[in-house]
Amino acid sequence: MTSTAKLATGRRLLRGVLAATALGWAAVGLALALMSVLPTPNVGFPAVVVLDTLAMLVGGFSLWLAAFALLGLALVLLARGVGLRRTSLVAAVLGVATVALCLVPVVQGWRTASQEGVALSLPEYFSFPSFGSPQTVTYARPEGEQLKLDVWRPPDEDHAAGPARGPAVVVVHGGGGIQGGRSEEAAWGAWLAEEGYVVFSIDYRLGQWPLGVDATGDVKCAVGWVKENAGRYGVDPDRIALMGHSSGGQLALLAAYTEGDPRLPPSCDVPDTGVETVAAFYPPTDLTRLEEMQWPWWRPNLGSSVESPTGATAESEPELFFLASPTSHVDPRDPPTFLAHGGADQWTPSEQSELLANRLEEAGVPHRLIELPGARHGFDTAWGGWSQQIVSHELEGFLDHRLADQDSDAR
Numbered sequence: 471m472t473s474t475a476k477l478a479t480g481r482r483l484l485r486g487v488l489a490a491t492a493l494g495w496a497a498v499g500l501a502l503a504l505m506s507v508l509p510t511p512n513v514g515f516p517a518v519v520v521l522d523t524l525a526m527l528v529g530g531f532s533l534w535l536a537a538f539a540l541l542g543l544a545l546v547l548l549a550r551g552v553g554l555r556r557t558s559l560v561a562a563v564l565g566v567a568t569v570a571l572c573l574v575p576v577v578q579g580w581r582t583a584s585q586e587g588v589a590l591s592l593p594e595y596f597s598f599p600s601f602g603s604p605q606t607v608t609y610a611r612p613e614g615e616q617l618k619l620d621v622w623r624p625p626d627e628d629h630a631a632g633p634a635r636g637p638a639v640v641v642v643h644g645g646g647g648i649q650g651g652r653s654e655e656a657a658w659g660a661w662l663a664e665e666g667y668v669v670f671s672i673d674y675r676l677g678q679w680p681l682g683v684d685a686t687g688d689v690k691c692a693v694g695w696v697k698e699n700a701g702r703y704g705v706d707p708d709r710i711a712l713m714g715h716s717s718g719g720q721l722a723l724l725a726a727y728t729e730g731d732p733r734l735p736p737s738c739d740v741p742d743t744g745v746e747t748v749a750a751f752y753p754p755t756d757l758t759r760l761e762e763m764q765w766p767w768w769r770p771n772l773g774s775s776v777e778s779p780t781g782a783t784a785e786s787e788p789e790l791f792f793l794a795s796p797t798s799h800v801d802p803r804d805p806p807t808f809l810a811h812g813g814a815d816q817w818t819p820s821e822q823s824e825l826l827a828n829r830l831e832e833a834g835v836p837h838r839l840i841e842l843p844g845a846r847h848g849f850d851t852a853w854g855g856w857s858q859q860i861v862s863h864e865l866e867g868f869l870d871h872r873l874a875d876q877d878s879d880a881r
Contacts (some may be wrong), residue, residue: 477698492542496546499538503528503572505527506532506535510522514833520733523848526847528573532572533595536572546562546565551834582856582857583856586864588860599660604620604622604671608667610695612684612738617673618672619670620652620655622659635701635712638708639669639712640669640692641713642674642721643672643714643715645676647717648677649677650805652671652673654669655715658850660731667869668703674688674721679778680757680791681720683733683792684795688738690735690737691740696744697743709746709875710873711873712748714751715848717848718753722748723750725743725748727800734793750784751810751850752812754827755796755826756822758791759796760773760822763822773817796826805835805872808864809838809839810864811840812849813845814845850862
């Protein structure tokens with residue numbers, strides 16, 4: 471083969487590689503963008519968890535995907551420069567469509583932030599969370615099972631209790647009662663510690679559905695343990711909040727609303743499990759009505775793909791599901807409640823938080839519900855995204871107000 475023929479072959483190969491790269495880049499970008507705005511198909515557990523999590527992350531970080539698409543448009547220019555006009559046109563159309571779709575969650579976030587009076591931060595959006603190095607402690611051994619918690623302290627503490635005691639937050643992870651662990655709350659633990667809270671992220675016993683006596687008892691046990699060890703960690707035992715995500719939010723609400731209820735006792739010997747306030751992100755609140763709530767045909771219920779580990783249903787054991795529903799325990803003595811829910815949540819419908827908010831309103835319990843159109847289940851996993859920024863800003867104000875040092879205020 472002559473040098474001229476070799477050069478021509480090399481050019482054809484280069485053009486082919488460039489054409490495939492430009493089209494592939496654009497196609498991947500568009501597929502991800504479509505995932506972020508379209509409902510996740512219910513393809514069965516556990517694959518649906520992966521798909522919906524990916525869709526949530528792409529939607530939460532859509533500006534990163536827009537940057538990816540713009541880089542793909544640079545490949546389009548190269549392709550056009552070597553004469554691949556048809557290929558470059560197709561790739562350009564796909565790239566522009568990707569950028570347009572990426573703007574949908576961006577605009578939704580800006581609109582919600584404007585309504586809530588929250589200033590969004592681009593540097594925070596493009597940064598990464600700090601997880602710190604928590605201290606791990608065993609807080610209980612119910613039925614011989616060792617339960618641990620991670621402790622995050624404010625950065626100005628020297629790990630020794632001082633004369634002034636601060637507020638604390640006990641954080642409960644999600645996972646539907648069948649999976650998950652305390653390390654999932656590392657970003658929130660580090661962030662809350664930066665805001666001046668001592669944070670305790672806890673494990674609890676898994677394998678139940680609905681999450682009732684055992685898991686709620688473990689959460690209460692953890693709260694009681696924190697109160698008993700308040701001096702050790704520089705915590706004011708009268709300024710403790712509970713916070714949870716998904717099923718962890720359900721447990722946090724149950725523990726907060728049922729102090730002293732003999733049907734849901736703590737799983738260890740602690741005298742006081744009361745909290746000053748509670749926060750729950752996308753929680754199931756009325757388990758007796760979960761199956762009644764019908765998603766529209768274009769937004770399938772992903773929760774239906776998960777089988778109960780115990781086989782219990784609201785029809786077979788209505789009393790158990792009633793007991794495990796926070797809405798069943800609302801009364802005027804309940805602590806102030808913070809709720810956050812995404813409008814595109816396919817695991818727990820946003821109506822669940824609305825139901826609880828309505829019950830709290832009727833009972834005269836102070837509460838705050840943040841609704842995020844377009845946000846999916848687990849939206850705060852996209853740390854730094856618009857939804858997480860909005861909720862963390864509102865949560866900070868809520869906790870600061872509800873956990874304020876009343877003695878200092880009086881002085």
